Amino acid sequence: MAAVTSAERAQVRNTGSGAGRSAGPGRKPAAGSLRNRLSAWDRRFSPYLYISPFFLLFALVGLFPLAYTAWVAVHDWDLIMGQGEFTGWENFADVLGQRDFWVALRNTLSIFILSTGPQVVAAIVIAYMLDTNLRAKTFWRMGVLLPYVVTPVAVALIFSNLFSQRFGLVNSVLESIGIGGIGWHSEVLPSHLAIATMVNFRWTGYNALIFLAAxxxxxxxxxxxxxxxGxxxxxxxxxxxxPMLRPTIIFVVITSTIGGLQIFDEPRMYDQYGRGGTDGQWRTLTIYLYELGWTRSDFGLASAVAVLLFLLIVAIGIINFSITRRIADAEAADRRIRRQKGAR
Amino acid sequence: MSTTDHTPGPRPRRHLAAAAAAAAALMLSACGNEADGETSGSEAEAPESLTVTTFNEFGYEELFEEYEELTGIRIEHNKVDTAENARDALRNSLGAGTGASDIEAVEVDWLVEFMQYSDRFEDLSDPEVEGRWLDWKYQDAVDEDGRLIGYGTDVGPQALCYRADLFEEAGLPTDREEVAELLDGDWENYFEVGREFVANSEAAWYSGSDNIWQGMINQVEVPYETEDGEIIADTNPEVKDRYDALVTASVDDGLSAGLSQWSGDWTDAFQRDGFATMLCPGWMLGVIEGNADGVEGWDIADVFPGGGGNWGGSYLTVPSQGENVEAAKELAAWLTAPEQQIKAFEAIGAFPSTVEALESEEVQSATDEFFNDAPVGEILANRAEAVEIQPLKGPNYLLINVAIQDALNRVDVDGVDDAESSWEKFVDDVEAMR
Structure with missing residues (x-):
């Protein structure tokens, strides 16, 4: 999605300066020596050649696995024994019929919302404070990035300990101010909050620096x-x-959407089993996928979940994209109005 | 060392870093490409080094050094935090056809599962090692074609560990012979003594249902799957009766501390007088000693509710995909030889599975200072003799056992379900495996 947005932006920019270009290289005399023709080809095809490595690589490590996953999803497929019979939509029907899938979907969306929302708000506020005249600027800026450097697994280990239900620090503190022990590992919403806290701890500083740059x-x-x-x-x-940060906000929202919907490390390390709780309290779609594929060895079902997760991300991505376009259009309109004013 | 439990990893805090590293390695493997198996040996004859993957504690650290001195072969030890993670990683390597270590440790609960793919492991049968192990330990690792795919490491005959100081406060006997007499009987007797105990004590009787379940289910001859591979877990009255009895004792009678095994809270509770008894296979001694470091009062009694029982125990296998299978076989044979098993027993309490080691003076006369100088060697040897049943474990054993422990924990630990609604979810889980 990020690539699409920048392309979109580039397009807006190009149309802005389009009038100048049509007067340029396109208007060569048609009759040409070989040299002329070559240089015409050069102009026409070179740009594609220059960007082709990315797309070739993408086809190899992005598109192919994507297509192959879809292929696996319509087969019986054992992790060790490999391909089995073609089963069509059976895997999808199976997955959609499981309560576990819907619980995982709920958890994924809930953790995603609980982490992305506060994260973006906090990151902007922190960036704003860093943007003021501070002494030892670099120190503070590196400071907010520090949690990002810690590996997610270490973060998860520390936080799951803090959020231990019986003897964890968080519950001890809460109890001392009269709030009864919260079921961080047994109830749905508290466990989502705890996991969202880990995600926010790790990513807020990183996003704050992006906002700071903007x-x-x-x-x-x-x-x-x-x-x-006044x-x-x-x-x-x-x-x-x-308002001036809008494009950056959209960029951050989109990247954290993709990351948030694929959250794995934190819930996996949140307890000793890594299955997302006895009742799937914090089992996300990726954990569910992992369990189907690696614990139960059913790659067919796991791939079906992967395809559904992909569709979910695309759907949310399209929503983001349409918002982006609307805002970009509005900005382009703004700019046009401003330019007209300037001309007057 | 190994447990039957899917996640036998004790997580003492001092091992957090190691656990993190292992988990990080697992995360990588989750992406589809097992990156950590480096079968780096160059020539088949004399490799420079061998890789060995174990989980939890096997007590092999010093043995590896000894082996390097003997043969010059360096051993790279990949220690996974829990048995379940080790299982997942090994499955992944077998699926990918690459990435497994030269020697992979396999736990008895998922050995059967891997027997389905026994052609992906080397045949380890060798006249030289015949008769080395307890017969059932040996037979469990022989596939239909008579190939031996694993050398036995340890076994897990269970005794009962208890806190003598808490027993005393509650007015129960503290001497290990008297305790053995008191608890001699079936599970109902064990629960009955527990009811008396909790009436007179602040502490719980045991840590949680999942711990006790391992003891109860390992006494059922045909628990989850029949010989023909039919799944009967949800219809087997022997399973349901035990489930009901355990939930009643844990929740209604309040015998359980409501702690899920290997969790952070469970580990912490060892330092807080959380509970008074624990089922004790040999490898559990090391776990208790680590978690209860500095706590005085632990003892071990030569008794087990409902007769004998075995919990856990492992095998060393040699995946055929390795480049140094011959050297790996030699190492596996050496590590599981009686002399080395005795050393592992002395290091972490892994109870030997070879006849010679079992009968050895070192094991028979071993005592453990932490457990009030109890003669642990003798007690565990007695307990091994008391084991009458080797449950029939099918390829789905681990998954079903995980599901029923989740069911128990939903009621006992999380309190999100009552006994019946949790059982129904278990039935659904089993249905999804058919």
């Missing part, structure tokens, strides 16, 4: 103007910073 590109005179107009810090943040 913030520094915001022209300072906008803030000066806002200040002259806007306070909060008003400046809401009316200048956030």
């Amino acid at each position: 913030m520094q590109a915001i022209p300072r005179d906008l803030y000066e103007q806002a200040e002259i107009d 806007a306070g810090r909060v008003r400046q943040f809401l009316s200048v910073t956030v």
